[in-house]
Amino acid sequence: MMNMNKVHVPHIETPIPGPRSQDALYEQGKYETSSISYPRSFPFAIKSIRDSVIEDLDGNLFIDWMTGISVLNLGYANFIRDAVKLELESTWHALEIPTEARINFLKALRSSFPQNMQQYKTIFGISGADACETAVNIAHTVSGKDASTIVFEGAYHGVSGGIISATYEKKYKTGNNSPGFKVVRVPYPGILWENHSVEDVIDQIKIAIAQNSVDSLLVEPILGEGGYVVPPHGFLKSLRKLCDENNIIMIVDEVQTGMGRTGKIWAFEHEDIKPDIVCVGKSVGGGIPMSLVYYREDYDDVLPSPFHLGTYRANPLALAAGTEVIKRTPAVIDSVVSRGNKLLKQFTEIESDTIAQVRGKGFMIGIELGYDGKPMDSKSMEKYKLGLIKNGLVMHTCGHYGDTFRFMAALNIDQELLNTGMEIFSKVVRTRW
Template sequence: MNAREMNTNALLDARKVAATPRGVGVMCSIYADRARNAELWDVEGRRYIDFGAGIAVLNTGHRHPRVVEAMRAQLDRFTHTAYQIVPYGSYVELAERINALTPGSHAKKTAFFTTGAEAVENAIKIARAATGRPGVIALTGAFHGRSYMGMSLTGKVAPYKIGFGPFPASIYHVPAPIALHGVSTDDSLAAIDALFKADIEPRQVAAIIVEPVQGEGGFHMMPADFMRALRRLCDEHGILLIADEVQTGFGRTGRWFAMQHYDVLPDLMALAKSLAGGMPLSAVCGRAELMDAPAPGGLGGTYAGNPMAVAAAHAVLDVIEDERLCERANVLGERLKAMLGAVRATQPRIAEVRGPGAMVAVEFRDPATRAPDAAFAKAVQQRALAEGLLLLSCGVHGNAIRFLFPLTVEDAVFEEGLAILNRALQG
């Protein structure tokens, strides 16, 4: 058997089943060989249009030339020292850039980590250290990672929490305000008030953590009045407001950060995914006095702020600015929503099209019962994949398709993807 025969999708899939655990869920049975911008080719040479972008990691596309060149230049210098042992200027410079880009003119500091879950964990650590309080409030439908703290904060049981309990204590959930689900801002605020009366006094709450646009939960954007109310509530009780921008950051919503759609500021922000164009890098950015609450040695990690990832991130920030990808996100998002709106006129299973910028989702419900229709979402995903378009699902019920194409996607490739999507929605 030659090397190419060893690399068929079917043979690799059989080897995967034998060598890796089922707990690592895999959407596709195709195996990547190479990729460029918004296109990917499998080991058998078939081309796919990538509207998933590694789960929102590739806002600047696969292998952007400037990102590749930045990594190559760093590779020729050094690949690792552990920042806590021998620091390097690129880390400091990136922190300065993040401090300047994130919303608010107040003094800020940034620490780097490796994954989104690590960023969330460390945001909670910082909040507890700064306030001396244990409690954290999160929302139903939220996704904050697969670590134990991340799972505890996540407001979705299947598949993230099944069989893994018990979870860390002092974590509380309230319903997210989602009009389509019959939950208003007042309902969510009333739930917080009930929590304060029945479960934990506000003086024991360190933080409220919220995704400005829920990612795994279905691309639901939090209402402006809810975000203002959270800010007032936090200010009243000395609670910190943490914005989880792991999926929403770096141009996806048409702004550098989704919190820039609101007239309130968070105390801490968790960042990751598209920060480094495919390299593992995350960050916590926050008010300087809060970030300094943990003692030296309380933050960090062996690979935290790896120099290769930091080099990639510098290039990513340059590309987003120079290629005006925030503006591009709005243009592409409007094209997609216009197409989905036209299909909705004849496809009764489409319950809602939503999302800011290029963070767009389409939700499906049974037209007779209005029950979530996860089967139709899966069918759309499979029909699209058969025609060479990669799509991701989301939502507590798995009944939505989310769109996370690179913001650098060429117009012709984008239109080709929309044509495939249009056909997949007709079934």
């Protein structure tokens, strides 16, 4: 492995992909399904990753502003690796039988939530989709109704099982034949090309409640895959009030927004609300698959045993890594707020006629591209993405039109990698393809 301390990052010494990466991509293609998409968007093969630097098989070094899609909120850090190594000395599979790692994690998780949620219960899963599906199932079990769930345009809650119905984009549903849950979809406020106000959305929800049997509402505090869209302040409070007035269970999906990403441990804290159910995933396992649902303690009284099964839920290695993430995240929150505000300003000040809008909170920032009053086309976006990679910066896109770059670097990323990354992004985004 290259000594990254002695080489300036980024360091690009071959075309992208380089010869060894080309070989690896070819070999992967021989054995693995062609339906996967990431090797097409990120045409290199990884040798190693340390902190926020990716080294490919050809010796190229890239700045990582993607973190596995907000999975490594604290980067590929030594303390996570050490926690996993230590847990390996004990056990790496234990079903639901108590272990020290499990108890430590449950205590740390509960302490991460506001005081008025300190009695909530936890149920584990594997993925964000698993968590969201379980949350909706909890709501339906508690209500005892064959009812619908209010969901939002632009939402992404996973692509498996029943929860596929709550995800907005049709492209994610191709090949999935599950009928899904009963959902009623309404607009999400703040989407650039649609212009729905909070008042308009609330009115549409009221109409939906009047016309349907509704027992739950599932919302992302900031749209993730939908474009890193930040709703107007007061949106979550308006939803909380509406749910209270109509005896509707409020589910907040924190899979991508949680664990400090927005400058709060949990994004719903920006509006000081108390959700009934919270979905947690991605970074909570420190890069090892784990998710969970955190829900009101009184709901636990009506859940049958067993309620939600899975052989690999709450893997001890993920619990050990997750405990470290939860304990260390508060120390970086102030930096996420201050550096995030500066980054937001820097992105906004880039002089490029391709940038249509910049929005975000903390280290969750979307830079939406467009031209002539229209979203940037997908072919151009792929060229921009590849242009960034060739210059040593790894970023991903999102949004209904796929026209938004999302900044989701590690919360503890070295400042020099932020400065250099900003220079690269500014240069590439000024180009017209």
